[in-house]
Amino acid sequence: MKAFLTRRKSLLVAASAALALTLSACGGGGAGTGTSPSPVEKPSFAAGSTMEKLSSAGKVTIGTKFDQPLFGQKGLDGKPVGFDVEIGKLIAAKLGIAADKIEWVETVSANREQFIKQGKVDLIVATYTINDKRKTEVAFAGPYYEAGQALMVNKDNTSITKPEDVKGKNVCSVTGSTPASTIVEKYGAVLVPAATYSACLEPLRNKQVEAITTDNVILAGFVNKEPDAFKLASEETFTKEPYGIGVKKDDTEFRNWINDQLEGFAKDGSYKKAWEATAGAVIKTAPELPAIDRY
Amino acid sequence: MTSVLYDVPGPKARRISLIGSIVGVVVIGGLLALAIVTLAQQGIFQAQRWAIFGQADVWSLLFSGMSATLSAAAIAAVIAFPLGLLLCLMRISDIAWIRVPTRIVLEFLRGMPVVLMMLFVLLVFATSSFVAVVAGLVLYNSAIFAEIIRAGIQSLPKGQREAGLAIGLTSFQSRLSVELPQAIRRMLPSLVAQLVVLLKDTSLGYIVAYGELLRAVQVMADFLGPQFLFPVFFVAAAIYIAINLAVSRLAIWIERRGSKKAAGGVAKAPTAGVSTVVK
Amino acid sequence: MDVIIESLPQYWDGFLRTLFLAVVSGIIALVVGTLLAAARVSPVAALRGFSMAYVEVVRNTPLTIAFFFAAVVLPRLGVTFQQFEVAAIIALSAYTAAFIAEAVRSGVNSVPLGQAEAARSIGMTFGQVLSLIILPQALRTVVPPLINILIALVKNSSVAGAFFVLELFGYGKQLANDHGDAVMWVLVGVAFFYLLITVPLGYVAHQVERKVAIAR
Numbered sequence: 001m002k003a004f005l006t007r008r009k010s011l012l013v014a015a016s017a018a019l020a021l022t023l024s025a026c027g028g029g030g031a032g033t034g035t036s037p038s039p040v041e042k043p044s045f046a047a048g049s050t051m052e053k054l055s056s057a058g059k060v061t062i063g064t065k066f067d068q069p070l071f072g073q074k075g076l077d078g079k080p081v082g083f084d085v086e087i088g089k090l091i092a093a094k095l096g097i098a099a100d101k102i103e104w105v106e107t108v109s110a111n112r113e114q115f116i117k118q119g120k121v122d123l124i125v126a127t128y129t130i131n132d133k134r135k136t137e138v139a140f141a142g143p144y145y146e147a148g149q150a151l152m153v154n155k156d157n158t159s160i161t162k163p164e165d166v167k168g169k170n171v172c173s174v175t176g177s178t179p180a181s182t183i184v185e186k187y188g189a190v191l192v193p194a195a196t197y198s199a200c201l202e203p204l205r206n207k208q209v210e211a212i213t214t215d216n217v218i219l220a221g222f223v224n225k226e227p228d229a230f231k232l233a234s235e236e237t238f239t240k241e242p243y244g245i246g247v248k249k250d251d252t253e254f255r256n257w258i259n260d261q262l263e264g265f266a267k268d269g270s271y272k273k274a275w276e277a278t279a280g281a282v283i284k285t286a287p288e289l290p291a292i293d294r295y
Numbered sequence: 296m297t298s299v300l301y302d303v304p305g306p307k308a309r310r311i312s313l314i315g316s317i318v319g320v321v322v323i324g325g326l327l328a329l330a331i332v333t334l335a336q337q338g339i340f341q342a343q344r345w346a347i348f349g350q351a352d353v354w355s356l357l358f359s360g361m362s363a364t365l366s367a368a369a370i371a372a373v374i375a376f377p378l379g380l381l382l383c384l385m386r387i388s389d390i391a392w393i394r395v396p397t398r399i400v401l402e403f404l405r406g407m408p409v410v411l412m413m414l415f416v417l418l419v420f421a422t423s424s425f426v427a428v429v430a431g432l433v434l435y436n437s438a439i440f441a442e443i444i445r446a447g448i449q450s451l452p453k454g455q456r457e458a459g460l461a462i463g464l465t466s467f468q469s470r471l472s473v474e475l476p477q478a479i480r481r482m483l484p485s486l487v488a489q490l491v492v493l494l495k496d497t498s499l500g501y502i503v504a505y506g507e508l509l510r511a512v513q514v515m516a517d518f519l520g521p522q523f524l525f526p527v528f529f530v531a532a533a534i535y536i537a538i539n540l541a542v543s544r545l546a547i548w549i550e551r552r553g554s555k556k557a558a559g560g561v562a563k564a565p566t567a568g569v570s571t572v573v574k
Numbered sequence: 575m576d577v578i579i580e581s582l583p584q585y586w587d588g589f590l591r592t593l594f595l596a597v598v599s600g601i602i603a604l605v606v607g608t609l610l611a612a613a614r615v616s617p618v619a620a621l622r623g624f625s626m627a628y629v630e631v632v633r634n635t636p637l638t639i640a641f642f643f644a645a646v647v648l649p650r651l652g653v654t655f656q657q658f659e660v661a662a663i664i665a666l667s668a669y670t671a672a673f674i675a676e677a678v679r680s681g682v683n684s685v686p687l688g689q690a691e692a693a694r695s696i697g698m699t700f701g702q703v704l705s706l707i708i709l710p711q712a713l714r715t716v717v718p719p720l721i722n723i724l725i726a727l728v729k730n731s732s733v734a735g736a737f738f739v740l741e742l743f744g745y746g747k748q749l750a751n752d753h754g755d756a757v758m759w760v761l762v763g764v765a766f767f768y769l770l771i772t773v774p775l776g777y778v779a780h781q782v783e784r785k786v787a788i789a790r
Contacts, residue, residue, distance in 0.1 A: 067504070067514060074506075074514050076352040078359060106424070108504045109751070114421025133754065175735060176747035192658060193744045195502050195736040198517045199646075202524075203738060206649040208656060225520055299690045300708065301617045301700035308617070316620030323624070330651050337650060406725070406772035407765055408732035411743060415765075418750055418757045491634070498636030502736040509638050525647070532639050539634035 035086065035277050036100075037093040037270065050247075050254040054122060055095045062088040063107035063121035063246075067196055069221035070279040071127050080104050084125040086274035087144055087245070087265075091123070094261050109177060113137045116246050123258070124246035127215065129178070130293065139251060140244030141258035143290045144271075148237025149179050150216035152223060154204060155231050160211055163187045163238045170209040172200035179214045182239060189213075198222070205229060215241055217279060224282040242290060259292045339525045347523060348530065353515065357527075360511025361534060367425065367507065368494045371432035375493070376486075378433065379440025380475070386445055389466050404438035410499040417503050424505040428497060436493050443485045447478030484550035491542045498535070508535055577756040578763040581749050588745035589767045595659065595731040595741060596771070599666035600724050606667065607674025612704055614679050625675065632672035637730055641665045641737040658738035662731070670727045677719045681712035715786055721779035725772050732768075742767055 045052035054060045064072035064084050071082040089099045107115050107126050115121045116138045127147070130140045151171075153160050160166060167188040173180035175193035183189045192209050194200045200212040201222065212219065216237050223230050245262075247254050265271040266289035275286045304312060334340065347353050385397040404412075413431030416422055422430070451474055459469030479486070500507040506514070512531045516524040578585070613625040632640070644665035645658060655661065685708050693707040713720075735744030746764035750757045 066506070067517065069517060073518060075518060076350075076356050076515065078356070106504070106506075108417075108424065110418050111421045111423075113754075118421065120423075172738070175740075175744050176751040178751065180748060181752050191740055191748070192738045193735060193740050193748070194738060195504075196513055196517075198513060198521070201521055202646045202649070203658075206654060208649065208654075208658065208738075299687050300615055300694075300703055302694060304617050312618040312620075315618055319620045319624065333651050339650075402773065402776065403769070406729075406769045406776060408729040408743065408768060410732050410736075411746065411761065411764060411768065414743075414747065414750070415758075415761045418761065495634070495636045498638040499733065501638050502733070509636075509642065525650075528642065528647075532635070532643075535636055535639055536631065536634050539636075540630070543630075543634055 035089070035273065036098075037090050039093045039096050039098045041096065043094065043096045046253075049257075050122070050251055051095060051257055054097065058097060059101045059103065060092050060095060060097050060123075061103045061105055061121045062092070063105045063112065063115055063124035064088060064126045065108070066106040067198075068127050068218060069198075070217055070282060072125070074106075081278065083145070083275060083278040084127060084243075086278055088123075088125045090265055090270055090274060091125075091245075091258060091261055094264075112246060116248055119248075122247075123254075126246075127218075127241075127243055128246050129241040130244035134246075135295075137249060138246045139249045139255050140246060140293070141255045142244035142262060143242035143293060144245065144262050145217075145243045145287060146290045147215040147217045147241040147243060149182060149213060149239040149241065150219055150237050151211045151213050151233035152204070152219040152230055153211045153233045154207065155229055157210070157231075157233075160233045162234060162236075165233075166211055166213075169211070172203055172209040172212045173197070173214060174200075177214070179239075183213045201230075217283065220283050221279075242293070244293075256294070259294060262289060262292060265289070334525070338522075344522055344526050347519065347526065353527075356511055356515055357508070357531065357534070360506060360508040360531070361538075363425075363505065363511070364494075364497045364500075364507040364535075365538075367428050367432065367497045367500065367505070368490075371429045371436065371497075372490055372493055374429070375433045375436040376440055378437035380444060382437055382441035383444040383448075384467075384470060384475075386441055387448065387470070401438045401441060404434055405442070407435070409435045409496050410502050413499060413503045424500065424503050427503050428500040428505045428507075431499070431503075432493055432496055435496075436489065439489055439492075440486065443482050443489060444475070444478055446485075447482035448474050450481060451477055484546055487546035487549055488543075491539055491546060494542060495539060575759055577749070577753045577759050578766075581745075581753075581760070581763070584745045584749060585742070585763055585767055588740065588742035588764075589770070591659070591739065591741040592728070592731050592743075592767075593771065595662055595666060595734060595739070596724070596728045599663050599670060599731070600727055602663065602667035603670035603674050603727065604720070606671040608678055608709070610671060610675035611678035611682065612709075614675065615682055615704070617700055629672045629675050632669060633676070635669070637665070637669055637733050638736075640669050641733055644668070645737045658734075662734040662737065662739045665737075666727060666731060666734070669730070670723060673723045673726070674720065677716050677723060678709075678712060680719075681716035682708055684715050685711045718779045718783040718786065721775055721782070725775050725779070728771050728775070729768065 043051075043055055045055060064080055064082075066072060066074040066080055068082065068084070072080045072084040073082050075081045085104070088102065088104075092099065092102050105115070105121050107121065107124055112124055112126060112128060113134060116124060128134075128140070130143055134140070151160060151163060151166065160169075163183065164187060166183065169189055170192050171183050171189040172192045172194055173183065174195070174197055180191055180193065184191050189211075192200075192203065194203075197212065197214055197218055200209065203209045204212055211233060212222075216232065219232055223232060245258055247258070262271070265274070271289055272286050280286055331340075338344070382397060382401060385393050386401060388394045388397070409431050412434050413427045416430040417424060417427035448470075455473055455477065456469055459473040460466065464473070497507055498509055501509040501513075504510070508531050512524075512527045515527050610625045610628060613621040614629075616622060641662070645661040648661065648664070649655070689707055689711065690703055693703045698706070731741060732743035734741050735747065740748075742764055746761055749760045749763075753760055
C-alpha cells in the first residue's frame with residue numbers, strides 16, 4: 001500500500017509538473033490520494049443485523065463508479081479514489097473493517113439496483129441519485145451530498161448561461177444517462193451521445209458541440225483541470241441530485257445505522273476531512289451534510 | 296501470379312511506374328509529415344507528455360487493460376467453440392424440431408450487433424460488464440463458429456457420410472466421428488481468422504464500461520489530465536494492432552502448414568466462410 | 575411491449591440514421607475497396623505495397639479505435655466537421671473498404687487464368703483487362719460475400735452510438751435508461767429494427783449464392 005502511494009504520488013507530481021508546463025495555470029492533480037480512517041476496534045452490533053454479519057466477516061463489498069472524477073475514479077494503481085470512496089471507507093471503519101479489506105466493485109448506472117438486489121454488493125456509494133422510482137427497488141441512506149445538473153461550455157462562450165439557451169444546439173452527454181434525457185426532453189437540446197463524460201471534452205474543444213451536461217461536481221472536475229479552456233455556464237444547477245447510499249430495500253436497520261453514522265461523520269469532522277482530501281481540491285466550499293431523509 | 300493480368304512492363308512502363316511510385320510515396324509521406332507537424336504544433340510531442348511512459352504505474356495500467364482484453368477474448372473463445380460445435384450439430388440434425396428452431400436462433404444471432412447483445416446482457420441480467428462482454432462475444436461467435444463448421448461439413452465429399460452410414464454408423468455417429476474432424480481441420484484457417492475478429496470485438500467492451508485497453512486509456516487520461524489522451528491513445532492503438540497482427544499471422548501460418556500437411560488439404564474458405572471473417 | 579409502440583418516433587429516427595450511415599458508408603467502401611483491390615493486382619509496386627499495408631493494418635484495427643481516430647484525432651489534424659455522421663462515415667467506410675478489397679481480390683483470383691490471357695492476347699491494357707474482363711466476372715462471384723460484408727457494416731454502425739451519433743443503438747441505450755422497468759422490451763425493439771435490415775440482406779445473399787453456384 002505504501003509503495004503504491006509513493007509511486008502514485010511521484011506520478012501525480014510528474015503529471016502536475018507537465019500540467020504546469022503545458023497549461024499556464026494549474027489547479028492541482030484533481031484527485032487526491034485519499035485517507036485511511038482507522039477502523040473501530042471490536043464494534044458490537046445486534047445479533048443477526050447486517051452490521052454484525054459484515055463486522056464479523058471482517059470484509060465488505062462496496063459498489064462505486066470507476067469513471068467519475070472526484071467521486072469514484074479508478075487511479076493508476078487500480079484502486080478507486082474520490083469522495084464516494086472516502087464515505088465508503090468511513091462506513092467500513094465503523095464496522096471495524098480497515099480500508100484494505102474493502103472489496104471495490106465497479107457499478108455502472110445500469111446495474112446498480114440489480115447488484116444490490118442480488119447481493120453482489122453490500123452497499124453502493126456511486127453518485128447514486130435518490131428518487132422515488134429507485135426507492136421501489138432499493139433503499140437509500142443519506143443523502144450525503146446534493147449535486148445538480150449543470151452545463152459546461154468553452155471559456156469564450158457567452159451565449160449559453162441557462163439551460164433554456166441550448167434549445168436546438170448540440171449538447172454532449174453520456175448515452176443512456178438521466179442528464180442526457182433531461183436536457184433533451186425538458187430543454188430541447190440535440191443530444192450528441194458519448195461513452196464517457198470525458199469523451200465529450202474533445203468535441204467541446206473543437207466546437208463541434210456547444211456544451212456538456214451532467215452533474216455539476218463532475219463538470220467542476222473538468223473545469224478545474226483546464227480552467228483556461230472550459231467554464232460552467234452558470235453556478236446555478238437546474239435539477240437536484242441528492243446522492244444516497246444504496247442498500248437492500250427491506251434492510252431498514254442497516255439504513256438507519258448508516259444514517260446515524262453519516263450524522264456522526266458530520267459532527268466529528270471526518271465528513272469535512274473526506275471532502276477536503278478529494279473533491280475539496282476542486283470545489284473549495286465544503287458542503288454541509290444535507291438533512292438526512294429518514295423515510 | 297498476378298502477372299497474368301498484364302504484360303511484363305517494358306522500360307518505358309517501368310519508368311512511368313517508378314516515377315508514379317516515387318510521387319505516391321512523396322505524397323503519402325508529405326501527408327504524414329503534415330499530420331505530424333499539425334500535431335506537434337499542438338504540443339502533442341512534447342517530451343513531458345511522453346515522460347509518463349517512464350512510470351511503471353502507467354504500464355501496469357496499460358497491461359491490466361490488455362489482460363482484460365485478452366482474458367475476455369480467451370474465455371469467450373473457450374466457451375464459444377464447443378457451443379458452436381453443438382449448435383452446428385443441432386443445425387444439421389435430421390430431426391426437424393431441433394433443426395428449424397436452431398436455424399432461426401442462428402439467423403437471429405448473426406443479424407444482431409455484438410454490442411447490442413452485450414448491452415442486453417448487461418441491462419437485462421444486470422451482470423458485471425465482464426460477464427456482459429464475454430456473453431455477447433459467446434452468443435455471436437458461437438453462431439459464427441457453427442456456420443463455419445457447417446460450411447466445412449458441406450464441403451466434404453458426399454461419400455464420406457455415405458461410407459459412414461454404410462458401415463452401420465448412425466447418422467449422429469457419422470457426423471461426430473467421420474465428418475466433424477475433417478470439417479474442423481478443413482476450416483481451421485477460417486476458425487482462427489474468426490478468433491481475430493473475436494479478439495477485436497472485445498474492444499466493444501469500451502461501450503459497456505468494461506475496462507479493456509481503450510477504456511483503460513480513457514480512465515488514465517481522465518486521471519492524469521486530457522493532455523495525455525493522445526500519447527496513451529497512440530500507444531494503446533499500437534498495442535492493439537500489434538496483438539491482432541500477431542494472431543492474424545498465426546492464422547496464415549496455420550493455413551500454410553495445414554495446406555502442406557492435411558491430406559485432403561485445407562478447403563479454401565467458401566464464400567460463406569469469407570463473409571464470416573468480417574465484422 | 576407498450577414501450578416499443580410509445581417510442582416508435584425515436585426508433586424510426588434511429589433506424590433512418592443507421593440506414594443512412596450504412597448506405598453512404600457502404601457505397602464509399604465499395605468504390606474504395608474495389609480501387610484498393612485493383613491497386614493490389616496492378617503492375618505498380620508502390621500501389622501494391624500501399625494496398626497491402628492498408629488492408630493488413632485496417633483489418634487488424636478494432637473498430638472502436640478506428641472510430642476514436644475519426645471522431646477525436648482527425649479534428650485535431652484540421653479535418654473538422656460539424657456533423658459527427660461525417661466521422662462515423664469516415665470510420666465505417668475506411669474500415670469496411672479493407673474487407674471489401676480482400677473479398678474482391680479473392681474474386682479476381684477466382685477468375686480462370688485463360689480469361690486474362692485471352693484479353694491480353696488481343697492487345698488489351700491492364701486497365702482494360704481488369705475493368706472489362708476480370709472485374710465483371712469477379713464481382714459476380716463475390717456478391718454473396720460482399721453482401722455479408724454490408725450486413726456486418728450495418729451491425730458495425732452501432733458503434734457510432736458511442737461516438738457522438740444518435741443512431742439506433744444510441745437511442746436504445748437512451749430509451750433503456752428512460753424506461754428502467756421495460757429495458758428488455760426496449761432492447762428487443764432495437765434488435766427488431768436491426769433485423770429488419772440484416773435478415774432481408776442475408777436472404778438476398780443466400781439466393782444470389784445459390785444462383786451463382788448453379789451458373790458455375
